Amino acid sequence: MQKMDGMNYAPVSTGKVDIVVKKGAFKFAVIGLDHGHVFAMTNGLLEAGATLTSVYDSNDSKVADFLVRYPQAKGVDSIETILQDKEVKLVVSAILPSLRCDLGLRVMEAGKDFFADKPGMLIKDEVQRVRQACNRTGQKYFIYFGExxxxxxxxxxxxxxxxxxxxxxxxxxxxxxxxxxxxxxxxxxxxxxxxxxxxxxxxxxxxxxxxxxxxxxxxxxxxxxxxxxxxxxxxxxxxxxxxxxxxxxxxxxxxxxxxxxxxxxxxxxxxxxxxxxxxxxxxxxxxxxxxxxxxxxxxxxxxxxxxxxxxxxxxxxxEFFGKMILDCMNRTELAICQDHTLLAMDLAxxxxxxxxxxxxxxx
Amino acid sequence: MQKMDGMNYAPVSTGKVDIVVKKGAFKFAVIGLDHGHVFAMTNGLLEAGATLTSVYDSNDSKVADFLVRYPQAKGVDSIETILQDKEVKLVVSAILPSLRCDLGLRVMEAGKDFFADKPGMLIKDEVQRVRQACNRTGQKYFIYFGExxxxxxxxxxxxxxxxxxxxxxxxxxxxxxxxxxxxxxxxxxxxxxxxxxxxxxxxxxxxxxxxxxxxxxxxxxxxxxxxxxxxxxxxxxxxxxxxxxxxxxxxxxxxxxxxxxxxxxxxxxxxxxxxxxxxxxxxxxxxxxxxxxxxxxxxxxxxxxxxxxxxxxxxxxxEFFGKMILDCMNRTELAICQDHTLLAMDLAxxxxxxxxxxxxxxx
Missing domain, CATH: 3.30.360.10 (Dihydrodipicolinate Reductase; domain 2)
Structure with missing residues (x-):
């Protein structure tokens, strides 16, 4: 694993790996490939047993690169295609930080959980809108605090x-x-x-x-x-x-x-x-x-x-990734509490x- | 050298040692043995070639302990004896921190430089009085910033x-x-x-x-x-x-x-x-x-x-100790500037x- 460059640092497990779900039992998609952390986030979920179904980015060459790494995924032609896919329970995103909140709100309104690269939000108003959306929709907004x-x-x-x-x-x-x-x-x-x-x-x-x-x-x-x-x-x-x-x-x-x-x-x-x-x-x-x-x-x-x-x-x-999958499936807060995630962004x-x-x- | 206890941590050089003065050419005395740092301060000066002449503390057993370590010194029966000794150019002190400033002022008024254990002063008024005394007497007030x-x-x-x-x-x-x-x-x-x-x-x-x-x-x-x-x-x-x-x-x-x-x-x-x-x-x-x-x-x-x-x-x-001796002898500021010493205490x-x-x- 390369570690000279943090933007493309994508750890993989070398020892203990717990697969928490049967193959195909928990499906996720990816929207937005602007930051290299998307590979780390995807790796973590795959290692814990999640199934990657589809990927979207407006930049075709980024999608092509992603599909080389994850040939099991299917490139789709719009965000809406993913949002309407009832099989997809979680959307992972490393879209531009300034676009994360808006995308996350769309994802949650579509009845799916959201997993954004850090920082999940940039301004107080975004944190507040996410908090309200979590309460209103019952969906989860995770952030990849990889460090x-x-x-x-x-x-x-x-x-x-x-x-x-x-x-x-x-x-x-x-x-x-x-x-x-x-x-x-x-x-x-x-x-x-x-x-x-x-x-x-x-x-x-x-x-x-x-x-x-x-x-x-x-x-x-x-x-x-x-x-x-x-x-x-x-x-x-x-x-x-x-x-x-x-x-x-x-x-x-x-x-x-x-x-x-x-x-x-x-x-x-x-x-x-x-x-x-x-x-x-x-x-x-x-x-x-x-x-x-x-x-x-x-x-x-x-x-x-x-x-x-x-x-x-x-x-x-x-263990975060497996717990997160179970949190999505069982509506628990084993991996992280929603309040904790939003508090971290509020304080930052x-x-x-x-x-x-x-x-x-x-x- | 023991290092489990910081109060009695008294480093000695293991390699490079520069003796900056001829034997007997720079004499110092010690007043106040409350903190074990006095041994570190004394060691540093002796290694650089200074000559220890006398020691005073109101506690006889502390003096006796000091004389076991430094048999070349003479126990004297009052602070005044040291202050009146024209051979003594520098007074070293690890007296109670709250007594350091007052002692230092007496030492400087007696035409000698002063080397206090840290902290050299406890309140702003003391820093100001030391600053004024340095300006008035032309003497130096060093502090042992051993770290x-x-x-x-x-x-x-x-x-x-x-x-x-x-x-x-x-x-x-x-x-x-x-x-x-x-x-x-x-x-x-x-x-x-x-x-x-x-x-x-x-x-x-x-x-x-x-x-x-x-x-x-x-x-x-x-x-x-x-x-x-x-x-x-x-x-x-x-x-x-x-x-x-x-x-x-x-x-x-x-x-x-x-x-x-x-x-x-x-x-x-x-x-x-x-x-x-x-x-x-x-x-x-x-x-x-x-x-x-x-x-x-x-x-x-x-x-x-x-x-x-x-x-x-x-x-x-x-090298601080040798430079300090030369600063006392030549009225330079090679070891440390007086303003720097007082600034550190002001800020603390x-x-x-x-x-x-x-x-x-x-x-």
Whole structure:
């Protein structure tokens, strides 16, 4: 699996895989192939036993590329064809971020659940419209928060926290650098109106992790900032952001997102998570252990007994996808709660709206 | 060297040592042995060639213990004896933090320079009085910011930054957990009026590092918080703090200080520093490389060429002490600028004063 480029990072399970449904019992379709995350989302669902039926994008060459990877799918000629297909229970989408909410609302109104790439929404009004639509239709709006659900080190850590091994969670610090590789990016990537600003685009990942690791039901953004330090040729773009949150249970969070991964790093980003509890601490080195291993999912856990290193790859799998399928079939909330998903987006948009701009690319 | 307990952590050089003065050419005395850092401060000066003449503390057993370690010193019966000794050019002190400023002012008025353990001052008024005294007397008020000046990984990183290898510095994140070991602590440790709150006591270290690594001439605290999460038996104490700063040059800082080092860690704290520049990144694992090495000073540097691991122990030494001696002798500012020292304390006190209290030990 390539990991130099985050946009096309599509993990596949190497160990534990739970197939949760019989072949053909849960069908999904794909609409919108703008972001490479669509491959990761599709992989996750297929591994858990879902059946891919059809795909639509207005760009034929993107569809052709998708069909090379997934020959079992059928290219269809309109969104409406998928919406009218009663067999399809879930629509997966990595359409332009600014189009996700509107598409999701159409999908839910058509009686299907929706699985959007992150960020699922870009502005408060979209979050509110999705919340209302979920309530009105009873359908689900999932978001692909891949930096937690598709990272075995993170899944392992969640289980460790849930086991009580860390005690009460006090602090979560997340460092989330990403490789820019500007020439490879489409123009919409640099326009916050189309892609969300950095705090929404890649910030929403981090906020969702904080809520999950801290077991928080609500939280407040207490500080945030963003900057364009080194990309003056894209004046609307922000290449740096950070934010602090405090959760209802008193846990704090700082996260930093940036596009400054050096070219020499053997992964698209040296993503880290540090969790402090009253009984122990955890660090996750998600994608690489710098200058030590180009493999990912290293979990460093320290408690009163000692220092423990766990290589999580292949140990816990990506259980989100199977749980999500079951949630769609049984109308449960095992994979994730709808409120949690929408809260993460609400907070990411809060962080962006209140962010002090500390550099504008003209230094 | 023991490293399970930060209060008595006293590094000695293992490699590069520069003796900057002839034997007997620069004499210093010690007043106040309340904090174990006095041994680290004394070691640093002795290694650089300074001569220790005398020591005073109101507690005879502390003096006796000091003289066992440093038999070349003479115990004297009053502060005044040291202040009147014209041979003594510098007074080192780890007296109670709340007494440092007043002692420092007496020392400077007596025509000597002063070297206080951190934190050098606890309130704004003290910083202002020290600033005025420095200007009036022409004497120097140094502070032992050991988490930079006595950590070879940090000294190495400073040189790397100064060489331009990281480009423009954008972000400094510092995680500074410490082991509490409450039964070993004197009662004054838990009283912020005597020891400073956590953001002043161990926060000042981190702010000083940020100013140094970012090459900042000034900075502003933009957010801070503190908490007593798990020490309700000491209601005035804070066991957690964090703060964000923005420097005049646009670099940002987040630091977290806490007293939650798990008992199983083979060091008093897993101190880390992460620096992002436009051309590269650095991580310092200061005291330990968890589950990999109980040695410290691991520097992980990534640039466009690749991932580099540098073991800094023995490579660069602790040049602060020699430069400081020369600063005293030549009235230069090679080791540190007076404004920088006072700015670090001003900002630490700002961070404490504006901190939101998010837990009070009664959760």
């Amino acid at each position: 937690r659900i598709h990272v075995e080190g993170a899944v392992y850590t969640e289980k460790l926290i849930q086991s009580g091994a860390l005690g009460r969670i006090l602090s979560v610090v997340i460092l989330a650098p990403h490789r820019l590789n500007a020439p490879s990016r489409p123009s919409w990537f640099f326009n916050p109106k189309q892609n969300g600003s950095i705090l929404v685009d890649i910030g929403s990942h981090q906020i969702e992790q904080f809520l999950s690791f801290a077991g928080a039901k609500s939280a407040t953004v207490v500080h945030s900032c963003k900057a364009n330090y080194n990309n003056s040729e894209n004046p609307l773009f922000f290449d740096y952001g950070d934010a602090n949150l405090v959760a209802d249970n008193g846990a704090t969070c700082y996260f930093r997102v940036d596009w400054f991964t050096p070219d020499g790093l053997k992964a698209w980003g040296d993503g880290r998570v540090f969790v402090i509890g009253t009984e122990g601490t955890v660090e996750i080195r998600k994608y690489i252990d710098v200058a030590q291993s180009s493999e990912g999912d290293h979990v460093y856990f320290v408690d009163k007994e000692g220092e423990h290193k766990i290589e999580a790859t292949g140990k816990v799998g990506f 948009i809060d962080a962006d709206r209140m962010a002090e701009v500390i550099a504008t690319g003209t230094y | 930079r000046i006595h950590v070879e990984g940090a000294v190495y990183t400073e040189k790397l930054i100064q060489s331009g290898a990281l480009g423009r510095i954008l972000s400094v994140v510092i995680l500074a957990p410490h082991r509490l070991n409450a039964p070993s602590r004197p009662s004054w440790f838990f009283n912020p009026k005597q020891n400073g709150s956590i953001l002043v006591d161990i926060g000042s270290h981190q702010i000083e590092q940020f100013l140094s690594f970012a090459g900042a001439k000034s900075a502003t605290v933009v957010h801070s918080c503190k908490a007593n999460y798990n020490n309700s038996e000491n209601p005035l104490f804070f066991d957690y703090g964090d703060a964000n700063l923005v420097a005049d040059n646009g670099a940002t800082c987040y630091f977290r200080v806490d007293w939650f080092t798990p008992d199983g860690l083979k060091a008093w704290g897993d101190g880390r520093v992460f620096v992002i520049g436009t051309e590269g990144t650095v991580e310092i694992r200061k005291y330990i490389d968890v589950a990999q090495s109980s040695e410290g000073d691991h520097v992980y540097f990534v640039d466009k060429e690749g991932e580099h691991k540098i073991e800094a122990t023995g490579k660069v030494g602790f 006190i700002d961070a404490d004063r504006m901190a939101e209290v998010i837990a009070t030990g009664t959760y």
